[in-house]
Amino acid sequence: xxxxxxxxxxxxxxxxxxxxxxxxxxxxxxxxxxxxxxxxxxxxxxxxxxxxxxxxxxxxxxxxxxxxxxxxxxxxxxxxxxxxxxxxxxxxxxxxxxxxxxxxxxxxxxxxxxxxxxxxxxxxxxxxxxxxxxxxxxxxxxxxxxxxxxxxxxxxxxxxx
Numbered sequence: 001x002x003x004x005x006x007x008x009x010x011x012x013x014x015x016x017x018x019x020x021x022x023x024x025x026x027x028x029x030x031x032x033x034x035x036x037x038x039x040x041x042x043x044x045x046x047x048x049x050x051x052x053x054x055x056x057x058x059x060x061x062x063x064x065x066x067x068x069x070x071x072x073x074x075x076x077x078x079x080x081x082x083x084x085x086x087x088x089x090x091x092x093x094x095x096x097x098x099x100x101x102x103x104x105x106x107x108x109x110x111x112x113x114x115x116x117x118x119x120x121x122x123x124x125x126x127x128x129x130x131x132x133x134x135x136x137x138x139x140x141x142x143x144x145x146x147x148x149x150x151x152x153x154x155x156x157x158x159x160x161x
Contacts, residue, residue: 028072035075042071042084049092 030036040057046067048059056064056071067088074084085097094100102110139147 028068030075038081039071039075042075042081043068045098046071046085046088047096047098049096055098 028036028039030039043057044055046056048054048056048061048064048067050061050063051059054064056067070087071084074087079087088096094106100106100109
């Protein structure tokens with residue numbers, strides 16, 4: 001029994017140890033602290049083109065790993081923040097940034113929600129005004145006479161029938 005417990009314990013320990021081998025942490029070295037801060041800001045700002053709404057800092061996709069490596073290389077080459085972002089946009093399109101630029105192609109993206117809200121508000125105002133006008137209209141003498149006739153016919157009938 002003691003031998004069985006020892007084997008089970010060693011097997012469990014081996015499983016836990018091999019799990020730690022799969023946990024890879026990327027470590028990039030920089031010459032200055034400012035470069036490291038720029039790197040962190042860029043990988044948080046750039047979106048992974050392969051993943052659904054994940055930045056390259058949080059993504060485990062191989063493409064995100066390559067992009068982090070490319071950002072690191074460009075920072076060490078002395079590229080500015082704007083140059084690195086422009087390189088990524090040139091290569092992967094505007095999708096790689098969370099804030100696409102304002103161009104005729106992206107007008108709907110930027111202004112569509114506002115146009116939709118104003119359109120809905122306009123329709124609501126129009127409908128409420130229209131309903132108020134309909135409710136305020138007075139009956140003509142002919143309509144009043146027809147209504148009185150219908151009410152008098154209905155009141156003469158026995159409600160039990």
